Amino acid sequence: MNFFTKSLFLLILYQKSVMVFCLVFPTLTFSQHALAVVVEVNEGERSVLLPCQYSGFIPEDPTVMWTRSDLDPKSVHVRQEETDDLRRQNQCYSGRTSMRPDALDSGDFSLTLRKPTKTDSGNYTCSISAGRGEDLRLRDIQLKVKDQQVEVKVEEGSDSVTLPCKTTPDLPEDTRVEWTRSDVQQMMVHVYANRSDDLKNQDNLYCGRTKMNKDLLRTGDLSLTLKYPTERDSGGYICTIYRDKDILRQKVVLHYVKERFPSWAKALLVLLVLLVVSGGLLFHFRHYFMSVYQVVVYSGVESVLLICKTTVCLPKDAKVEWKDRNNRKVHVYENGSDQPEEQDDKYKNRTKMKRNLLEPGDLSLTLKYLKDGDNSTYTCTVYSREGNILLKKEVLLTVRVPQVEVDSGVESVQLPFKTTLHLPEDAKVEWIDDEDETVHVYENGSDQPEEQHQAYRNRTKMNEDLLKTGDLSLTLKYPTDWDTRTYTCTVYSREGNILLKRKVELEVRDCQVEVEEGAESVQLPFKTTQNLPEDVEVEWERYEPEYNMVHMYKNGSDQPEEQHQVYRDRTKMNEDLLKTGDLSLTLKHPTERDSGRYGCGVLTDDDIVIRGKTMQIKIKGVCVCRGFSLAGCIWLVCWSGLRPSWF
Template identity: 45%
Template sequence: MKMLVVFVILVHVSQHASAVVLYEGDHFLLPCEFPTFELDNPTVVWSRYDLSPSTVHQRQKEGDELKNQNQLYRDRTSMRTDALETGDLSLNLTKLQLSDSGTYTCSVTSAIWREKRVTEVQLQVKERFPSWAKALLILLVLLVVVLLVTGVLLVHFRQYFMSVYQVEVDSGAESVLLPCKTTVCLPGDIKVEWRDRDNWEVHVYPNGSDQPEKQHQFFRGRTEMKRNLLKPGDLSLTLKYPTDEDTGTFTCTVYNREGNILMKKQVELKVQVCQVEVEEGVESVQLPFRTTGDLPEDTTVWWTDSYRLVHKYQDGSDQPEEQDQFYRGRTEMKRNLLETGDLSLTLKKPKVRDTGRYGCRVYDMEKNLLRGKIVLLQVKDRIQDTDQTVDIRNRSSSTDPTPLMADQSV
């Protein structure tokens, strides 16, 4: 009996999942991209945490390291030989089996950087309907109709059925509210803790006051809770200038003085990826990224496409000798960018071949990630002559982006 494969890819920056049908014995490419060429001695690990050992495939600078690989995947996995040099960390899985169903996690570590879970891919392998079951297709169609109607009702009333609250916001919005309210009277000596999907401390509020020194630097200066929040029972968190890097599940936990959990609620945040569209022939196009103006002087700013270094800013100046030849002389960043927080990149003379995914990463001297943003650029064929500079920001946002003040965040 032949089998069919259905997989669903869950990507942090997208609110839509995709599904593809494959057959037994075929192969599947699990996608993952990350600028590992920026890291010192990086290691990439594909894992399934429901297995023991959990390692599906591991690759280091010296090559594949498979001594801890789960035997279910022996001789069935491979990665590109230049994966760490290009940032294409996709995993090729061959001869698919029913036991391959599960969630695959792509993680990146380096000598001075803790584990970063980059991508999760959920794969489900199922049997195909036997040929004699074709007569049941009519009943299946009717069932699908019923499920679609039920799905519409569930979407309409999702807040009544779902335990995880969902919030969607456009990239470029000034702020987003992560709701967490309770009607229960809470004692005055509680501790309120917000954490993100990577268990980073987003905001800590013990004994009636904020403690910004305990939160992760990625969120420092970007969060706010209401004063006297215990009186109305509103533990909601305001996250300023959210980007696609913030997409994921945030957890609000309330502890008493003894450290026991009094309440826990989750909020799933989805931030639209910034999209920029321009016609070929314009003088330049801007890839927008505005954040706080309190970045340290030793900050390094990297703009990259899927494979190349587009622009680098380090030690207070641009580093044109390090950027890829393809972009040399075509990029520009504003002066005093660390003071203003405007990390936008101007790309001159954009061509159709410049269409693609651009990422900006901001690191401190220890190579800790401080900020990040993804911009999708589409350059269309030239329709008519034009001689002007186009500055297109997040097309999905109705917010008019303006230069940020020093106390504003990503």
């Protein structure tokens, strides 16, 4: 018995633990580490992608396998033909992995791992098999799930702040660096690619306010300078480095500290003094501020009006030009008519201005079929025949994604999308999630369930006559925390052109259960529809702080041999639970060690989750204290459970 095995054995005896799930034994695979692609992600992120592309020959009846050799079982995800085979999947990854639906056709075998934790760190192997025992190893991925982050503070009124991000020097010339922010919504803050800044997709909030160091590839200093920081800039930022095939990440949290007497208050005081001195200044500032408009709409609305009006008399031969912040032409009016040939393709057939717009001085622009990519500052400029600027105004447009929140365990949730636009009878309506998995398809006058991803089978519903009513909302039944993601509804014409598009963000919240330690029992509630299929399997699991099987019901009875030992003889479920739909679990004699995140899943023979609920259980410990005198001092010892603390 080697030193490592002895140490582990003694540790297990000390903690009095007999069974441990998901044991990870480090293996000495130096050659594999040297060749493996490194992927880094911060704990708490929604998901991480393990890349694996294959352009070689794909045999008949292929099987794509993702494995992790230090686990038992080692299977992480298996794709056979067009379906996933998760029967031998390690329970650590249950409900958290997925591949592209067209993986075998596209050759993109990349794996999405949701809600990564530190225990997911390790070496993953992507391979393909022809079913004759001949496995071809395609890619080794070394995943590092990190919890460290850098805290940065900036005081109100500062000219700038630096968000640090450093790595090894002398980076390859094709290195790509992305600064993003995802704590509020996904924002692109700054991109460096092809040895220069690439700001065409930068979020409007950061336009003109970001800067990275020169010669950053040589120095490895990828820090970001953010100018004129405000309270809205507070939050978490991710620095992602695409180095060769490695994907490295560093997290920076920015804290904005307000002054006791903030600068805006000082400015207001100065303005009040000036107002007393000269009342005419008020009109001047009012005219200045009103020249910049802000418009906020939701993604998917049919149109928005970008206002630009003037009382100035404009010549009849004036030219009106609308541009976005990337200097793309949105709309051009010249020689008494629109000039669609000068428009950028992004705005073709999406803009409209009033007729005879120069006479009343209303130069406002209607922008149709809004999407979240339309976030921008739009500039309306009027030129004379000689090219001189007669008028210039800006409109800040913010397109928000609607958010829907619901508690885990509810029977259904609706993702709203209504339109008054007249839709053709042969239009196609498609809902997809943020991993490009098909959620629901309506085409040729009816639903197309065969096109759905298996995770959404029998769980979605759309209204009748939806093309006539314009109500394209989707009802998603039995939502679980795995359904927390962004969904996109797209309406296509018969020719495949996009007529309408909208995104909806869904968040399924955990149920909260609290009880004091010493209680006889605590109930983990879960009620769903009655008369569930008799061949389903009901699993209660503990996800955090470590994974354990709490209770299993299968083949019409409990399966105590599948339980983790700590829950033996402590759990109970109702009789006739499949008929009544009451899947609640009673946990006897709860202690503080039972606190954590739990979930209940109802699975079919194909390991498809058809019902689910998650919850946070908090067992509040009772503190016991005893005092005594020693060496002339009074000592107090307190403990909760078996953990004493000295004071």
